[in-house]
Amino acid sequence: MSKKVFANAKEALNGVQDNMTYLVGGFGLCGIPENCIEALRDSGVKNITCVSNNAGVDDFGLGLLLQTRQIKKMLSSYVGENATFEKQYMNGELELEFCPQGTLAERLRAGGAGIPAFYTPTGVGTKIAEGKESRNFDGREFILEKGITGDFAFVKAWKGDKFGNLIFRKTARNFNPMIATAGKITVAEVEELVEIGELEPDQIHTPGVYIQRIFKTMDQKKRIEHKTVSRN
């Protein structure tokens, strides 16, 4: 089991290649696998497809891979926080597939659960439905959406053990649990890496079977996108 444990992101990303599909956890900059993203940038892989709810900001998160133009295609629900993205897309340098957020979460869940496709009411009658099969159930229209899997999946968790069991923290959970299930090789970076048996089985969010590689994250920045406070 300790074969799953790696020293750092660089070693845990062994085998990443050009033209692969990478699934990346996080919502905005919350719960993103910071070390994995930096290691993917440093690996120099090109023409990659990234599936992630957002595209980071200009100089952080997946924005780092846009700066270096390593991303060929993004599949996201919202990219409005990243001006580089908008510019590259408008210039035709970047392919983009928009997917409604709930549909994206379910497509990843389905991909990891061996469900090739499912019907959803989301997007019926909109551009999202164009070219997709539709079907009426009990008088309501639904469209067929496909499950998603990736060559690599990168997730961020709060605690993990050496078998790969994961516990997320607060809203940093977001897309990470589904993405963990949908990678051929799933890499987890965790704030605390503990021995097997130290985590309470009842508290585990993602069972270790989904995780192939795990390492302790280093120099986490945990950048906050919009700091908002109350007075008193």
Added chain:
Amino acid sequence: MPLTKEQIAKRISEEVQDGYTVNLGIGIPTLVANYIPAAKTVMLQSENGLLGMGPFPLEDKIDADLINAGKQTITTVPGASFFSSADSFAMIRGGHIDLTVLGAMEVDEEGSIANWMVPGKMVKGMGGAMDLVAGAKNVIVAMQHMDKEGNSKLRTRCTLPLTGVKCIKKIVSDLGVIDVTADGFVLREYAPDVTPEFVVKATEGKIKIAPDCKKMDI
């Protein structure tokens, strides 16, 4: 005077009933939370994975792992729960959210809404909006009645790419409260200092003035 953003939010807060679970979109909808009376037990859902959202934190309580769907730092209320994005949208799509409040660029007389894209100009994405309008039991739109050039945003048909088809039942704009019915828009309340006729003029789509239409008490 047309309503301010705060007044739009305050009027929408009157639609929030005791015991409701509510999802508030980004912008004016977020302000609605400020006007829900403490006597009502209301759980706010944030689609990034939180039911039971509280106010912004004090400076020393900021937590990078605790944000809302607008990526703002927030807090939780007693009884809150965290969950994955898949669970969050199961809640939304499955009809477990009582009310969603969203902004819009256009709403038409059939209740279709456009709020996620301006071709060639704005490419941001729909986020959770398409799921929210497809799944919530009730959707209220908070919006400006006209654009900066004075064109009506309450249209006969939406001209921008749609977010959802025939899903909006009520609009609170800076000019009034408008229901969307099988027979088009119906003006229920108008803002102080405007006339019902002015609201009708500012509306491109088919609109009627309700027999009991009244001036807003705000």
